[in-house]
Amino acid sequence: MEHSVTFTGENINATIAVPTGALLSDAARQAGVEIGQPCGGQGRCGRCAVQIQGGKVRRRSTLRLSPQAIQDGYGLACQTVVEGDATIYVPPQEKIERTLTTDRVAAEISVPPDYDYDAVQTIRRLNLRLKPPSMDDQTDDWSRLQTALRLNGPFESITASLPALRKIGNSLREGNWEVTAVLDHDWPNSGRPARLIGLWPGLTQDRAPLWGIAVDIGTTTVSLWLVDLISGQVKAQVAEYNSQIARGEDVISRIIYASKEGGGQEMQRRVLDTINALLETACKRVQITPQEVVKATIAGNSTMIHLLLGIPASSIRLSPFITAINHPPALIASEVGLHIHPEGSVDCLPGVASYVGADITAGVLSSGLDFAEKVNLFLDVGTNGEMVLGNHEWLVTCACSAGPAFEGAGVVNGMRATTGAIEEVWIHSQTYEPDYRVIGGGKPKGICGSGLISLLAEAFLTGILDKAGNVNLTLPTPRVREGAHGAEYVVAWGAETESGEDIVLSRVDIDNLLRAKAAIYAGFTVLAEQTGFPLENVAKVCVGGSFGKYINVEKAVQIGLLPDLKWEQFEFLGNTAIKGAYLALLDWRKRQQIADIANRMTYIELSADNTFYEAFTSALFLPHTDLSRFPSVQAALAKE
Amino acid sequence: MPIEIPKDKWPGSVRKVTLGATAAEGGTRAKTVTVGGQTTMPYLQFEAPTPNPPVVAIEIKSRKPADWSLLLAETWGEAMADAAQWAKKAEEAGADLLVLALTLEDTPESAVKAVKSVLAASGLPLIVWGPGQAEKDNELLVPVAEATKGEKLVLGICEDKNYRTIVATALANGHLVQARTPMDVNLSKQLNILITDMGLPADRILMDPTTGALGYGMEYGYSVMERLRMAALQGDTMTQLPMIVTPGFEAWKAKEAKVGEGVPQAWGDWLARAIHWETITAIALIESGADIVVLRHPESVKRVKEAIGELMTA
């Protein structure tokens, strides 16, 4: 049976007919009404709440709604099904906070000292002066061009696509047989012919910029650097949330969404929209058009690369966790859908496995792990934690699902690291009174990842939590109490907070954080055990991703998230994936090196046996069941 | 040339734990029971003698249980209605010590009364279990612990989410605790750390790694115990505690022991099967390192005690 559902709201007025049992979220999409679903329609995040103003619907889950909200007619669009005609009010959509600043390390990116455009760049630009044809020389345009290219460059054979061929005649004549040719000649001995990207009338100044982009497609954030391939300099850096977030915060939600009817195309469109918008912004900054960009080098986790290329990704999440492709071949912008020059080269960097993708191989490159004499550990923490242990002789890697706790999600008072987030906490060991710092300095709204780490560490060291994370309710302070989600500690009383409600660390939050940190530490343990290389002998820990930038190493060690090494052994590298992509964009030797890294890396599947669970339960304690692994924490506890 | 037998030399050993206190020690028990002290994997007498044999406890309840197998009801008869009577019969059946399980129907007063009556009826050391729900356990065990100060009872059952109250009262009244974790080496260790962090000496803790019955996950408990014992011998102090397990409870929960009708013919005779189930579960666990096994049927007690006798000689 069909029912008519009407959506109203600010600039919204749409009616659509749907069958009984249709989800409100699906109806809205069909009606062209945008309702964000950051959790991918799992009823987890509560951000798709709408008000049912009339009609017949049924709510499957109301977990994220207060009794008052339900009484007021609210329902989660992703968990409410239509059972009759209905009128739905869509509240103004909470904008995903777009406060991403350009990477802070941006300005410091220096061109690799050995960068030599002529020697290591695969994109060649040539000024050609062709002999015009005549009745005596009736050579066709394409042969004439090929000959000129062979005479002026290191090419053995040259190809061009049909669209490129269509343009050469005009360009040659328009430039009066003086043209600028841009080719992708790949690396020496690649066996591939050089490919003509484009031909421009007239000659070009030698040192005039030639544009390329390096892109990192993160599950949460997409970053793009606009690079002058001649000088090697980064001319613009931009970043934006991946608009796929509206259809799921984690890769699994997105894979599932993509496997639905039309979902794959939507995911592809969303990430392309994000990249193309970034491209536009970056090009505007240096006053060029996106079509002037002739090469894109792309890093990203395996799921992101699959979704970008529109390759079905379902097998990634299903045992035995196989990607469709780890190393995509050389592609052309027009077939991918990137708005750079349609014939521009698109190079998707190679990954290793379903959960260890090109972001990690690129990260390893930029960290220098694969050349290190001593054994180092590389770590990239996001929703998933990926880690690599090794040196110039061997590399092993694994990935573990940490969950989004360190990104402030899945925690009652958690939030992203934006204005209003408590980012650091100190607790008095006798009074149990906290002191905290808020991003932006105003009233606190919640706690972000670094705040949670520091809060957990402080609560543990002051005895508010026992080693299992139980809140000690017998302490003489009103800040420990029985709450809605088990025992909790009050970090900020309602009077101090933005919302007027207490900000607490609950038992459920503690469990989430413990699981997240245990998963990451267990990953280290498994790598160490499987190779027989003791963790305490690791020379250096390189932390990539945005995770590392703001956390306090001491606190992270105190909760057993990072191994107990000296602070100078930790190195925070920022976004190593895009740095790696940038290096590969410039230098074919680095590009080869990434392929070599991907080939050399030995992936350990953690679900293959119970070694990981052992390590995990062992790490599910503060700081760890085996305290001797954390001598500095042992000392700190003895002092308290 | 005689063969050289490889012998393991371990740096660590299991702690000795003594249950119960005689009049001279501030209690009223006729005798005490000491377990632990091993310096080898179970019963490898050629490496070192086993200092204390494993012991058998019989589980009785403060009131007649409604859900126990008919076979158990038949063997204990009227005594099940009276904890003191039951305790006497259990002692006669060969128990080295007793477990008294309190029930949800108990009040603090009735619990104290039941414990006192058992202490009066039998001179064996006593383990007292709460009914197994955090609040109720705490409500009953605290008055019991206070009323029996100095007896060196074992109070159970501490779990990672509910250990503070029981440990605190054990600490204040000179008792021991039973620390239970669900079949995991790390969890066992973690709970022992939490309890000793409260100041209870490690030689007043029995660890209960939990086990399943034969056919119901027994092998997990079996390997967890072997690993715990090995860790203890390797010198890991937080695993150097004697282990208590409850094969009686587990086996009699299994359909094989609990019911006699509507089961496959290949299962054979009910009573014989039930005894096998309890006995074989217990023997396997003793072989993997159990120091105290808690049983329910007198025939199983007899068989297990005989086996222990044989394991102690070599």
Add this chain to the structure above:
Amino acid sequence: MALSGIQIYKLLPQTNCKECGFPTCLAFAMKLAAKQVELAACPYVSEESKKQLAESAAPPIRLVTLKAGTEVKAGNEVVMFRHEKTFYNKPGLFVRVRASDGDIAAKVATIDKYTVNYVGMDFSVDGFAVEADSGDFAAAVKAVRSATKRPLILIGDPAALPAGLEACSGETPLLYAADSSNWEAMADLAAKHKAALAVKGESLDELADLTQKIQTKGVEDMVLDLGGKTMGEWLMRSTQVRRLALKSNFRPLGYPVIAFPGKAGDPSKESVYAAQAIAKYAGFVVLDSFTPELAYALLVLRENIYTDPQKPIQVQPGVYEINNPTADAPALVTTNFSITYFAVANEVEGAGLPAWLVVTDADGMSVLTAWAAGKFDAERIAKAVKEFDLASKVNKKRIVLPGHVAVLSGELEEELAGWEIRVGPREAVDLPAFMKQALN
């Protein structure tokens, strides 16, 4: 001495050619270290490396196979404790008959037919031991053979055994037993008939001496009877033999062990002896008394001890009763990962709330992991609800899903027509409150 993955890697070509079927040489090395692949899979390994690796790979306990219509294997074990890797070859369970017994064929036929089902697997005994006593041995073996196709153990002295061997020619039985007085004749018999030979000695020195002498007669497949009067003695000897083989690589005792629990004298003790033998390293167990209830218990014990402990700890899928639920109690759904199960069961049990807990087969993964890997979806949950006939246990057709998989509720409504699908909390901690407030 076992080598670590990195140590083995250093002996490999390190070319990552992938021809062994693994993506890198290190991945292959780790599989080698875990004894999950054969070195032969590498086409480029050097002779020198081969030699070094072979030493760390040879099985220290000989694999002995008894053959007739079916086979029984023992040996090839690599660890002292099952958690260190796993125990591989389940000890063969044999039942002894004597030539003087009446109606041997009927007795054997009954036992031969015995099967018992344990979690979907059918178990039975593995073979029979026939002892030459005062009766007609050849006739007895024939009678046994007429009633079963399973392998045999022939017990007797060198004079009696040939008649029995003739009656089962073409098979590989086990002859019991060579000792210091008859070993030459027994070895000749075993060699002639290509049978395996049990060797009996009162001390390990004596046993080792015998096996070495017998080996010179061309007999390779041997089985040790360690003697020992008490359980303590047996455990000691069995442990020593295993240790000598595994740790000292002492070949003269690198054979499987046979146990006769019936020597305990009384059937109640025999069961206990047999249990110990199964747990502690026997390769063959010969029972004197067969009853279905004992066979069932021992077969289950054997299965439990020989289950691969490397697999994640799983709970048997099914409907579990918590706090004696009535038909009005709610039905909760979770996965069969033990830690997940315990988390849910303990919360509900601890709160004193009766409930039915539907444990689905999710390959032993936690809720989120299983969902991510497609092992905990609407189809599997629906299958569990139907297979375990939940409808017959509850009045209200309603199940509660873990909050983490709220997304499944829609599909589940389709799969389980007529059932109400409720979404519970995400964390087990919140279950009691949810059950009290939301489930009425």
